[in-house]
Amino acid sequence: MTGHDVVVIGAGPSGSACAYWLAEAGWDVLLLEKKRFPREKTCGDGLTPRSVRQLTDMGLGTTLEGHHRFDGLRSLAFGRTLELAWPEHPGFPRHGYVVTRHDLDRLVSERAEKAGALLWQEAEATAPLLEGGRVVGATVKRKDPGGGPPATVEVRARAVVVSDGSNSRIGRALGAGRDRQLPQGMAIRAYYNSPRHDEPWIESHLDVRDREGNVLPGYGWIFPVGDGRVNVGVGLLSTFRHWKDVNTSQLMDAFVEWAPESWGISPGSACGPATGGRLPMSLSVGPRHGPGWLLTGDAAGAINPFNGEGIAYAYETGRMAALTLSEALSEGSGPVPTSALARYEDRLQASYGLYYKVAAAFVAIIGRPRLMRLLVGTGMHSRSLMEWVLRIMSNTLRPDELGPAEAAYRAVAAIAALTP
Numbered sequence: 001m002t003g004h005d006v007v008v009i010g011a012g013p014s015g016s017a018c019a020y021w022l023a024e025a026g027w028d029v030l031l032l033e034k035k036r037f038p039r040e041k042t043c044g045d046g047l048t049p050r051s052v053r054q055l056t057d058m059g060l061g062t063t064l065e066g067h068h069r070f071d072g073l074r075s076l077a078f079g080r081t082l083e084l085a086w087p088e089h090p091g092f093p094r095h096g097y098v099v100t101r102h103d104l105d106r107l108v109s110e111r112a113e114k115a116g117a118l119l120w121q122e123a124e125a126t127a128p129l130l131e132g133g134r135v136v137g138a139t140v141k142r143k144d145p146g147g148g149p150p151a152t153v154e155v156r157a158r159a160v161v162v163s164d165g166s167n168s169r170i171g172r173a174l175g176a177g178r179d180r181q182l183p184q185g186m187a188i189r190a191y192y193n194s195p196r197h198d199e200p201w202i203e204s205h206l207d208v209r210d211r212e213g214n215v216l217p218g219y220g221w222i223f224p225v226g227d228g229r230v231n232v233g234v235g236l237l238s239t240f241r242h243w244k245d246v247n248t249s250q251l252m253d254a255f256v257e258w259a260p261e262s263w264g265i266s267p268g269s270a271c272g273p274a275t276g277g278r279l280p281m282s283l284s285v286g287p288r289h290g291p292g293w294l295l296t297g298d299a300a301g302a303i304n305p306f307n308g309e310g311i312a313y314a315y316e317t318g319r320m321a322a323l324t325l326s327e328a329l330s331e332g333s334g335p336v337p338t339s340a341l342a343r344y345e346d347r348l349q350a351s352y353g354l355y356y357k358v359a360a361a362f363v364a365i366i367g368r369p370r371l372m373r374l375l376v377g378t379g380m381h382s383r384s385l386m387e388w389v390l391r392i393m394s395n396t397l398r399p400d401e402l403g404p405a406e407a408a409y410r411a412v413a414a415i416a417a418l419t420p
């Protein structure tokens with residue numbers, strides 16, 4: 001049995017960021033990861049300026065410079081193309097990176113280790129450890145490096161952070177569940193060799209179609225990785241009435257067939273099979289805290305519903321959890337008071353509450369294919385409108401613009417009400 005200030009379950013973006021910030025603040029942190037780095041993780045690998053800001057804050061700015069940098073988003077729909085540079089913002093850079101999760105997650109977990117966190121790899125939390133209704137640690141299955149049977153150990157802590165991703169087995173064991181009224185996404189991706197692998201734009205296709213040529217509410221992407229490959233994928237929203245009937249593998253095949261020829265993507269240039277996953281969004285999973293525990297990242301449903309971006313929100317929620325815990329741990333020497341953990345929810349609501357509400361309503365509207373076609377078709381005729389949309393969707397509006405964002409939503413909602 002070992003004892004720590006905090007045990008963090010999962011060393012993806014949110015768990016590693018949380019462990020980093022806790023270790024930086026001087027707390028004794030154990031970070032558990034069931035896999036061994038480097039490992040594959042299904043993702044589009046796109047880091048927006050929001051993610052770059054968090055990685056830079058964690059001291060990884062220089063390391064990022066060795067990876068593929070891009071300056072903005074190229075949007076294509078209904079035969080039109082718009083190249084939209086990242087906007088100016090006082091808090092974010094004007095560029096992003098594409099870094100495979102194979103490399104990225106190892107870098108951030110190592111950063112947490114360097115800051116003083118203890119990282120156990122091939123160590124899977126199998127259940128929360130409960131005492132008198134509060135979480136006091138976790139039961140962990142650790143792989144034996146000598147090849148023997150895994151050992152089961154109990155680790156104890158004053159608080160536990162659950163950062164175990166979209167499936168969140170531990171979150172579910174603690175009673176957290178998804179609010180089905182809120183949207184969810186699903187997405188699939190694969191790597192392809194491409195002559196355009198080092199372009200300075202990421203590309204998104206807003207008129208992704210099924211085999212029959214019907215436009216669906218979602219988007220297809222081609223993100224240059226810079227190492228000979230591009231990351232290609234499609235994502236779809238649950239607000240689309242028929243989303244359960246959509247076969248994402250077929251949708252992906254149709255997108256690959258239909259994508260501009262110059263990318264050179266085809267079944268013959270695929271580097272491996274396509275893999276997919278769920279995107280819990282809009283803070284749809286809760287409760288997000290309880291006696292002795294907090295949920296972060298995908299485990300909390302923190303993905304931005306406007307664009308399916310989750311890495312930045314994983315880093316940010318991990319950081320907010322660390323800040324909340326730092327305050328709570330300073331209040332005494334025993335288990336952290338539940339009332340102090342409630343401040344985490346206050347932080348989440350202050351940062352995302354209104355924005356995610358607006359976004360959830362927006363994606364409910366574009367779940368109707370006719371409206372989606374109308375909005376995208378109209379938007380693609382106006383660069384200034386699309387620049388504004390990019391700022392809203394990537395959550396990079398300046399603080400003085402949050403009012404207009406709400407106004408934009410009201411306008412969209414009004415169009416929706418008028419459309420049969």
Ligand SMILES: Cc1cc2nc3c(=O)[nH]c(=O)nc-3n(C[C@H](O)[C@H](O)[C@H](O)COP(=O)(O)OP(=O)(O)OC[C@H]3O[C@@H](n4cnc5c(N)ncnc54)[C@H](O)[C@@H]3O)c2cc1C
Binds near residue numbers: 044045048188312314
């Ligand atoms: C196809 C697809 C494309 C996407 N593209 C993008 C994109 O381009 N940009 C973007 O910003 N977001 C993207 N996302 C979303 C993004 O991948 C997630 O939001 C992000 O990974 C969430 O980070 P996390 O740390 O919360 O969870 P995860 O990244 O899932 O990390 C969880 C970690 O916990 C470990 N773990 C799980 N259970 C246990 C356990 N019991 N014990 C110990 N360890 C455990 C896992 O091995 C994993 O390392 C995409 C998602 C999908 C499915």
